Amino acid sequence: MAKSVADAPYLIAPDPAAPRLTRQVTGVDHTGATIPMSVIEERPLTIFLNGAEIVTAMTIGDYPEYLALGFLRNQGMLKDGETVKAVEYDDELETVVVRTDSATTYEEKLKKKTRTSGCAVGTVFGDMMEGLQGMTLPAAELRSSWLYALADRINRTPSLYLESGAIHGTVLCCRDRPLVYMEDVGRHNAVDKIAGWMLSEGVGAADKILYTTGRLTSEMVIKTALMGIPVLASRSGFTAWGVEIAEQVGLTLIGRMRGRRFVCLSGADRLIRDADWSAVAEEPAGSGRKGAGRS
Template identity: 70%
Template sequence: MTYLIGPTPHDTRLTRTVTGHDHEGREVALPVVEERPLTIWLNSQQIVTAMTIGDHPEWLAVGYLANQGMLLPEDEITAVEFDDEVEAVVVRTARETDYEAKLARATRTSGCAVGTVFGDMMEGLEDVRLPDLTVRTSELYALAKQINTTPSLYLEAGAIHGTVLCQGDQPLVYMEDVGRHNAVDKIAGWMRMEGIAASDKLLYTTGRLTSEMVIKTALMGIPALASRSGFTAWGVEIANRVGLTLIGRLRGRRFVCLAGEARLERDADLSAVPDEPRKAGRKGSA
């Protein structure tokens, strides 16, 4: 399969080999994911320091600022400057910016790494009107098969999340990071800098469908979000409020849609879709 941008599991900058011992006392050497700090600046103001694997810092910075409502759709980006030595990215805009008050309202969320959402972020959803997008189950199953069999840093070393931008049954851009929010911000930054339309896209994530993942997807203008993992109640509530199709527990031929059911077209022949065994002890699993 061909991605516009795909995982780079054998990039030596992203993992480090560490020696230890297994349960029988045998020496083992394992690749483990690197974590690096990345400080994001908007013009002359320091915004946040994120822990990241270190790839695509410019896209991460632009996407983070856009998803936090600090980089407006009409803003002209005049420069994006990454300094590897000081591990910082400066995003420069033609508009003068000052987000001291906004930064004071920052709150931690359930997400890992750069999972920070600002107090007035929900206000940005008031005017969100997501486009209609038919989500065909045949395309969902095709996407899941391709994504889950793609060589990735997750399969190489684990301890990482992936997010994939998809169109129809084609995965386009596959980003990974120690935090699922980082991965989706990289995609948001790439879309912003490349002028990519969101109305016909679906976002697939390996992580939980939390409120922040739903908010970021909606603010990007993407009308559908899917995952192998489960939901949070607030994530479902927000998805219903903004009209986002939300699909979780996508394993084998089974899934659950908790928002945007009207957009689903069940066109797949289920007898032709391999299933996965149910996990014991989970009530109501799909």
Template identity: 60%
Template sequence: MTLDEFTIRPDPADPKLTERVSGLDQDGHAIETSVTVERPLTLFLNGQEVVTMMTIADYPEYLGVGYLLNQNMLKPDDTITGIDYDEETDVVVVRTERRTDYQEKLKKKTLTSGCAQGTAFGDVMEVFETVTLNPDVRLRTSWIYALSKKINLTPSLYLEAGAIHGCVLCREDRPLVYMEDVGRHNAVDKVRGYMHLNGVDPTDKIFYTTGRLTSEMVIKTVQMRIPMLVSRSGFTAWGVQLARQANLTLVGRAKGKRFIALAGTDRLVFDADPGAVGDEGKEHQRKGSRDED
């Protein structure tokens, strides 16, 4: 499947995603500002309630499918017979041909370090350890700079209201699918759901995120079989360890002309002069310092 640049991008003008709220600034002056709207979304797999997530709920079908895939509750070869979303009750139901029962599994879920609703199940690591990432693709440093600029300048909830994380599926220097949510794990799951339902090949893709490069972010990227992960933010030690184990190219602190690569560095091609790359605009630096972690 061939994707054009930005098949999906944020829509900060959507009135359901932000509200205008009045208050005072640091000088005591009256101001009005945009804030991000979050709401609970309850996910069912067939007849079983799985989880309630806090989300902006702009792509509930993709979020539901991606969450189930990343938690290994939905198998890549499962036949999905229907996805129903009820906006009034904030419920999404994913229906499969295979009968499912995860009562015992749901008792053993573990909360992770992620904001909003991030969970990891014991057998997720089993999937992680069986994945082989494409060793032949390359990540040009010129692509890192180009992607950072394009994504950072794209109108988004991140720039409009803050309190949001973004994840972008990319190929070479082209951003393709840009998802946002109050939790970075939700944004990842939306991308995974989109890829699954649209048959997108992950093996030559780059995954860009505004969030921290934690163990769960690395695990989910590897589960999606994407070989390269780039972030504006920093690393955790376990995230780096897992990326090295999986041979995932891990690039963090990618801001302006700077970045650091801590895993999978054999894929890097240094084809750009950092001195020719401009610094970020002040507005994005300000919001980034507050919201990206």
């Protein structure tokens, strides 16, 4: 049975001071002045499944077990009913080995795939599209007051992005409450970490909202749908195929969510406008996440 986390505070949140995630460097600005800077670390993580090397991801290095599980789950390599027997991370070798009760290695299967140019980890597209056949997501309630509350709470949460920039964030939310906040150099990595956490903790998806700082592309929409999450929201914009797939599976899609503004391009009939948008404060310049003036 899926766990109920609706009344929980942040279960996981970024720690800008975490060791090994950033490095202090010295640069020179446009005036010639010397300035200290914090920059994001980037390191490889190789994921193995039942003895087969699946992929090497470039990642910041936190929550490697969640990233591995979520990547395998979102690529359709961990099937429903398949039991994960072990997830073993080796810090020195920079590997995660996932072992299940299946004898399939997926090695030959992967050789026949074509990878797209995803962000940090490419996406094996075939099985993901197949997984959407006949899918209809639950028609979850969504209130505009939740969106405004989430945007405000997420923007006030300490993060690696506000510390160093050059990073994406993804937040799993329940109603107006952020639950799990993950960051990484690629938006796909951040989403996969969320998926891995949900799989590890047995947390259900039917009443959740997924927030991302990244673009609402077809790959992001597909991953959200395969996770069973009925609402996807972002600070950024849309692609046409992302909107088309969202409409196909019944995913509520919210983009350009900043301050009092947002746009719904799929599922507008499921959105309850219960907040006076004119009473919502505009987002102060430079206070928000990626897409709000920093790169």
